[in-house]
Structures are given as C-alpha cells and as structure tokens.
Amino acid sequence: MPDVDLDDLAARVTRLADAAAGRRVLVGVVGAPGSGKSTLAKRLANRLTADGWPAVRVPMDGFHLADVALAERRLLDRKGAPETFDAHGYLNLLRRLRAETGHDVLAPGFERDLEQPIAASITVAPSHRVVLTEGNYLLDDADPWPEVHAELDEVWFVDLDDGRRRSRLVDRHVKHGKTPEAAQAWVDEVDEPNARRVLARSGTADLVVPSP
Ligand SMILES: Nc1ncnc2c1ncn2[C@@H]1O[C@H](COP(=O)(O)OP(=O)(O)O)[C@@H](O)[C@H]1O
Ligand SMILES: [Mg+2]
Known part of the structure; x- marks a missing residue:
C-alpha cells in the first residue's frame, strides 16, 4: 500500500469543512490496537492547524474506565476491551462537540x-x-457504538499488517513499563481479541488509510 499522504487527507477534511458551512466537522479514525490511529490523528491535526484549519485530536481512549471502576467490575485484566470503556460518555462528548x-x-x-x-x-x-476523534470501536455494531458512528461525518480505517502492528504494540507496552514477556502476553491474550473485533468491521469505513 502507498505511504499515507497527509496532503490528500488534509484536502479531504478541508472539503468536508467547506461543505459543512460553519458546522463543526467530526472525522473518526478507527483501527486495531497499534495500527497508528493516534499517530495519524496527531499528525493530521498539526497539518490542518498549520494550514489554517484549526483541528484537535480527541481520543476515545479518554473514556477508558479508571482502574477503580475496572476493579469494581473485575475487568482490570481486560483493559481495552469494549466493556472497559464508557461508551455512553464518549457518545455524549461527541454530541456536545456538535x-x-x-x-x-x-x-x-x-x-x-x-x-x-x-x-x-x-x-x-x-x-x-x-475534530479528529480516534479509537478502536467507532464502527462496532454493539449498542451504543452505532450512535457514535452516526455523529461522525466520515470514519477512516487505519490499515497495518498484523506482524508490524503487533510488534509496535509490544514495543509500546515495553516503553510504558511492561517487561517484554508481559507485553507479549498482553498483546496475545488481551489486545488480539480486540483487534479481531475491530478488523471485522473495517468494511464499513468510508476510507482505508495505510498506517503512517
Ligand atoms: N511509522 C512508524 N514506525 C514505527 N513505529 C510507529 C510508526 N508510527 C507509529 N509507531 C508507533 O507504533 C505504536 C502504535 O501507534 P499508535 O499511533 O499509538 O497506534 P494506535 O493509536 O492505533 O494504537 C506507537 O508506539 C507509535 O509510536
Ligand atoms: Mg492510540
């Protein structure tokens, strides 16, 4: 797949913004864990802002349940699975942003x-x-994710082959404090089922973008 072309993506967003005639534009960036969603959204927000279209990245990851709430639900060992996010809180934020x-x-x-x-x-x-909002479950079909999708002008799917994606994910876990063994186990046992769930919905995206 060709390298991600930030110019093309920025032009696509500015067309949406022009057509929105003053309304705020919300573009969703979805993809499996480690595919490069956050990296892409940060770079594109910087590019758009530099080009005179002030843009901001809003991560779905801000709606991770805190550990205290995960512990109450016995979900600490599943962090990152759909049930470990405050999806209704995220939906409410998107509606507020509109x-x-x-x-x-x-x-x-x-x-x-x-x-x-x-x-x-x-x-x-x-x-x-x-607003560039990015996360795993923007295209999920379980309640209330379809309502999240409905708030977004477009959703783009970030594509990266499983080998590189998983190795970047292990590296990221290590960088943030896990041992290499614990990182690999987390990727295999926790991140991977979530990745399968995200990848199964890629066909419903408006655009597939190669990972940055
Ligand atoms: N082109 C690249 N080459 C190598 N590593 C990258 C590249 N782009 C992103 N990464 C790293 O890969 C990891 C996953 O990227 P990230 O944007 O955090 O993915 P996501 O938000 O989809 O989970 C991060 O540690 C990031 O720094
Ligand atoms: Mg991310």
Whole structure:
C-alpha cells in the first residue's frame, strides 16, 4: 500500500469543512490496537492547524474506565476491551462537540504511563472547526457504538499488517513499563481479541488509510 499522504487527507477534511458551512466537522479514525490511529490523528491535526484549519485530536481512549471502576467490575485484566470503556460518555462528548460551539469543551485524555484517563485534559475551543476523534470501536455494531458512528461525518480505517502492528504494540507496552514477556502476553491474550473485533468491521469505513 502507498505511504499515507497527509496532503490528500488534509484536502479531504478541508472539503468536508467547506461543505459543512460553519458546522463543526467530526472525522473518526478507527483501527486495531497499534495500527497508528493516534499517530495519524496527531499528525493530521498539526497539518490542518498549520494550514489554517484549526483541528484537535480527541481520543476515545479518554473514556477508558479508571482502574477503580475496572476493579469494581473485575475487568482490570481486560483493559481495552469494549466493556472497559464508557461508551455512553464518549457518545455524549461527541454530541456536545456538535452542539456546544460557543465555549470551550474539555475532553479527557489518556495517560499511557499511568494507564489512566485524565479528565479535562484536552481543550476543544470554538475555533476548532475540525475534530479528529480516534479509537478502536467507532464502527462496532454493539449498542451504543452505532450512535457514535452516526455523529461522525466520515470514519477512516487505519490499515497495518498484523506482524508490524503487533510488534509496535509490544514495543509500546515495553516503553510504558511492561517487561517484554508481559507485553507479549498482553498483546496475545488481551489486545488480539480486540483487534479481531475491530478488523471485522473495517468494511464499513468510508476510507482505508495505510498506517503512517
Ligand atoms: N511509522 C512508524 N514506525 C514505527 N513505529 C510507529 C510508526 N508510527 C507509529 N509507531 C508507533 O507504533 C505504536 C502504535 O501507534 P499508535 O499511533 O499509538 O497506534 P494506535 O493509536 O492505533 O494504537 C506507537 O508506539 C507509535 O509510536
Ligand atoms: Mg492510540
């Protein structure tokens, strides 16, 4: 597959923004864990902002349940699975981003060293005409994910072969504190079933983008 062309993607977003006639544009970036969603969304937000289209990245990962809530549900060993996210909270934020364009909306981020969401980390300002929101389950068919999809102008699927994707994922877990053995086990046992679930929905995306 050809290298990701940020110019083409930026042009696609600015066309959507032009057509939206002042309405905020929400583009979803989906893909299996480690495929490069966050990297792509950060680069594209920077590019659009530099080109005069202020854009901000809003990660679905901000809606990870905190460890205290995962422990209550005995889900600590499944972090990253669909049931470990506050999907309705994320849906509500997307609706707020559509409706509340006259004041700042604060979105949660996800801190990878702590592996915890951090409330009110990301400012979506009235000037942000473009929101790039990225995560695993934007195209999932379980409730309430179809309602999430319905809030998005387009959803792009980031594609990376399983070999490179899994090795980047192991490296990322190690970088944030896991031993290589624990990282590999987590990728095999926790991330992989989630990846299969995400990949099964790739056909419903508006565009397939090669990983950055
Ligand atoms: N072109 C690349 N070459 C090597 N590693 C990359 C590249 N792009 C991203 N990565 C790394 O791969 C890992 C997964 O990328 P990330 O954007 O975090 O994926 P996702 O958000 O889909 O889980 C990260 O550690 C990132 O730094
Ligand atoms: Mg990510």
